[in-house]
Amino acid sequence: MRATVSRFPYMSSLLLAVLLLAAALVASGGLAGTAWGQSSDPVVSESPTGGQVPGNVLGSEADSEMWRAVRQGVQGRVTIPDPRAAQLIQSEGDNWRAWRNGPITVYGAWAMLGIVAIVALFFAVRGRIKIDAGPSGNTVERFNLVERVAHWITAVSFIVLAVTGLNILYGRHVLLPILGPEIFTAITIAGKYAHNFLAFAFMVGVVMMFVLWVKDNIPNAMDLKWLAKGGGLFSKNVHPEAAKFNAGQKLIFWSVILGGVSVSLSGLAMLFPFEFAFFGKTFAALNLVGFNLPTELTMLQETQLSVLWHTIVALVLIAIIVGHIYIGSIGMEGAFDAMGSGQVDTNWAREHHSVWAAKVTGGGTSSQAAE
Numbered sequence: 001m002r003a004t005v006s007r008f009p010y011m012s013s014l015l016l017a018v019l020l021l022a023a024a025l026v027a028s029g030g031l032a033g034t035a036w037g038q039s040s041d042p043v044v045s046e047s048p049t050g051g052q053v054p055g056n057v058l059g060s061e062a063d064s065e066m067w068r069a070v071r072q073g074v075q076g077r078v079t080i081p082d083p084r085a086a087q088l089i090q091s092e093g094d095n096w097r098a099w100r101n102g103p104i105t106v107y108g109a110w111a112m113l114g115i116v117a118i119v120a121l122f123f124a125v126r127g128r129i130k131i132d133a134g135p136s137g138n139t140v141e142r143f144n145l146v147e148r149v150a151h152w153i154t155a156v157s158f159i160v161l162a163v164t165g166l167n168i169l170y171g172r173h174v175l176l177p178i179l180g181p182e183i184f185t186a187i188t189i190a191g192k193y194a195h196n197f198l199a200f201a202f203m204v205g206v207v208m209m210f211v212l213w214v215k216d217n218i219p220n221a222m223d224l225k226w227l228a229k230g231g232g233l234f235s236k237n238v239h240p241e242a243a244k245f246n247a248g249q250k251l252i253f254w255s256v257i258l259g260g261v262s263v264s265l266s267g268l269a270m271l272f273p274f275e276f277a278f279f280g281k282t283f284a285a286l287n288l289v290g291f292n293l294p295t296e297l298t299m300l301q302e303t304q305l306s307v308l309w310h311t312i313v314a315l316v317l318i319a320i321i322v323g324h325i326y327i328g329s330i331g332m333e334g335a336f337d338a339m340g341s342g343q344v345d346t347n348w349a350r351e352h353h354s355v356w357a358a359k360v361t362g363g364g365t366s367s368q369a370a371e
């Protein structure tokens, strides 16, 4: 029962990077100190009589010893096909529910409201970021059709996944009282199907984006200068140098790739329960660099951790993407065209991506194709 299922071992390494954050959380005592460390080989405490009831009135063992073992997750034997039925109490189930309905739901709600407040405040203070030199009227191709298709497959699927996912987490608190059980049930079931199937479109989009853009998203020294100047986002006429992608966009890119892979793997573990065991292997790898995490996880524990991790990563990603959507649409004049028509104004290109603009326009202002 304790054996960790070791199918798909190669996938666990993909989770490694993004699991560091959660590992810190777990290592800090959050999960490790609670019943996530519940053993399925419980140590039944020694009693002076060795568990024997004096006089054997109640049998050879005290009821309290038996129930303690049950409470600690002891695995008995059953004759039905599912051996998991032989575990009467699995404490991680309680912890799973407490984490999901407690801190994750509460802090997640704050994150959602917080990012909307930050974006609104930024808009109120900075307004729409204009092209300082004004539009030139000349354009240059920024993203070709394949790049735009990759972007919109990812974007549309992500938005539906985000909305339907948030409904799974918050719908009963927010929509159920407004819509009533019949309508809420109907839209939640439809949303669940959309969530299950669009997950695959999202995975395709993430892979396409990675292949198309990874070469332009390798961090370099220019990014540090860009970050030091806040990307010029906070003041007019400040335009730090940037190539095809600036440091802010590189952060978005890597968040989408790493977060996207992580949310996809944990999602697959939920779509196909008890088939994937990513956490035990990943924890074992983290233990090599000084963590002390449980590695012998049952498939039920694996699935429970997948649910929690999936929710945390998705909430962080949604907060990041809200900021991205703002800056890519109403937040910055001329930005949307890059993903709309694929053509951007050359003055926009010079202000926000000077190194790239010089390369693709040859310093000129006429319409010409990028790379």
Ligand code: HEM
Pocket (backbone or CB within 6 Å): 142, 151, 154, 155, 156, 158, 159, 209, 245, 248, 249, 250, 252, 253, 256, 321, 324, 325, 328, 329, 335, 336, 337, 338, 339
């Ligand atoms: C309505 C929603 C969205 C709008 C209006 C939007 C807009 C844009 C625009 C205008 C760009 C090009 C920026 C440039 O020219 O430099 C862009 C790039 C990008 N988008 Fe979106 N986007 C949306 C949703 C999403 C979603 C949901 C994701 C991923 C989950 C995403 C991921 C990316 C990535 C990785 C890039 C390249 C890096 C970057 O420019 O930040 N976008 N988007």
